Amino acid sequence: MRVSGLFEKKAGKPVISFEFSRPKTDKAAANLDKALVLLKAAEPDYVSVTFGAGGSTREGSFQLVDKLKNEKGFEVVAYVASVGLAPGDLVESLDRFKALGMETIFAIRGDAPTWDESYKPHPEALSYASELVSFIKERHDFCVGAAGYPEGHLEAESKDKDLEYLKLKQDQGAEYIVAQYFYDNQYYFDFVDRARAAGVTVPIVPGVMPIYTVKLMENLARLCGATITDPIREGLAKLDPEEKGAVGRFGIEFATEQCRGLLKQGVPGLHFYTMNRGKGVSTIVQTLRDEGLL
Numbered sequence: 001m002r003v004s005g006l007f008e009k010k011a012g013k014p015v016i017s018f019e020f021s022r023p024k025t026d027k028a029a030a031n032l033d034k035a036l037v038l039l040k041a042a043e044p045d046y047v048s049v050t051f052g053a054g055g056s057t058r059e060g061s062f063q064l065v066d067k068l069k070n071e072k073g074f075e076v077v078a079y080v081a082s083v084g085l086a087p088g089d090l091v092e093s094l095d096r097f098k099a100l101g102m103e104t105i106f107a108i109r110g111d112a113p114t115w116d117e118s119y120k121p122h123p124e125a126l127s128y129a130s131e132l133v134s135f136i137k138e139r140h141d142f143c144v145g146a147a148g149y150p151e152g153h154l155e156a157e158s159k160d161k162d163l164e165y166l167k168l169k170q171d172q173g174a175e176y177i178v179a180q181y182f183y184d185n186q187y188y189f190d191f192v193d194r195a196r197a198a199g200v201t202v203p204i205v206p207g208v209m210p211i212y213t214v215k216l217m218e219n220l221a222r223l224c225g226a227t228i229t230d231p232i233r234e235g236l237a238k239l240d241p242e243e244k245g246a247v248g249r250f251g252i253e254f255a256t257e258q259c260r261g262l263l264k265q266g267v268p269g270l271h272f273y274t275m276n277r278g279k280g281v282s283t284i285v286q287t288l289r290d291e292g293l294l
């Protein structure tokens with residue numbers, strides 16, 4: 001499945017996607033299996049599998065892609081992160097994904113693993129995702145997607161420069177963009193306006209990250225630079241700390257409301273970061289369907 005073709009096929013209806021990562025333990029694999037039952041019933045247009053930037057964990061990505069596509073029957077997009085890979089490993093990874101039936105690759109640079117202080121990017125690795133997009137396009141007929149940053153990428157020289165490089169990814173062949181998550185829709189709307197003004201014409205799909213726990217929210221936001229907004233801080237402060245599941249329920253309500261606002265503005269899709277959990281995203285999607293928004 002080519003994601004570019006999905007936008008055409010759905011003719012203006014939002015393309016719904018769920019993101020997963022390789023489970024690192026047997027227990028995590030069992031939990032993912034449970035989540036997959038709920039999320040299969042939510043009928044996404046496709047699911048996607050992240051790629052460990054260290055490079056050495058890529059076997060787990062191949063296995064999860066294979067399982068989701070060939071055992072569980074999902075349409076799948078594989079991610080490739082270039083930072084940990086020599087050109088030969090990159091070619092091998094692309095060939096493996098081709099052999100597993102992938103038609104779309106999401107091309108990212110990747111980040112150094114936070115838990116490994118000794119980590120160094122591969123000395124021969126490509127420097128930027130735009131180079132990866134053209135590397136892929138030169139070798140395979142994959143549809144290629146790339147990442148965009150409504151609040152600007154943490155390392156960007158400026159938001160304008162960041163957009164220049166986003167446009168470069170499109171110029172090298174990226175056919176759609178998935179945006180990093182945000183907790184205020186205005187970041188996304190402003191980003192799309194600026195991207196259009198900079199010549200980016202491909203669909204820009206908003207990323208949605210439900211709040212699962214406060215700790216996870218704080219950690220992820222620190223890593224990717226997402227602003228934790230006042231309505232979130234105020235909403236969380238009102239919760240009873242003794243009430244089991246209160247944060248998860250708040251997270252579902254907050255993300256559902258965010259999605260309503262996005263869908264009402266006619267976004268091309270919704271990309272959910274599931275963190276390999278089933279309940280939150282399946283509840284959000286079901287609510288939006290019941291309300292006739294999907």
Ligand SMILES: Cc1cc2nc3c(=O)[nH]c(=O)nc-3n(C[C@H](O)[C@H](O)[C@H](O)COP(=O)(O)OP(=O)(O)OC[C@H]3O[C@@H](n4cnc5c(N)ncnc54)[C@H](O)[C@@H]3O)c2cc1C
Pocket residue numbers: 049050051052053079081107108109110111127128129130147148153154155156157161162165178179180181207
């Ligand atoms: C939807 C989504 C999925 C993701 N999945 C993964 C994953 O599976 N694995 C993983 O490791 N990470 C993943 N990430 C995180 C991503 O790898 C990081 O955000 C990373 O820091 C940047 O990746 P990129 O592809 O945007 O890089 P790039 O587009 O290369 O940008 C990186 C930085 O370099 C700057 N830049 C770009 N081109 C140039 C240039 N020519 N000259 C100077 N500066 C330049 C940009 O402004 C930016 O600051 C994901 C992010 C998103 C939004």
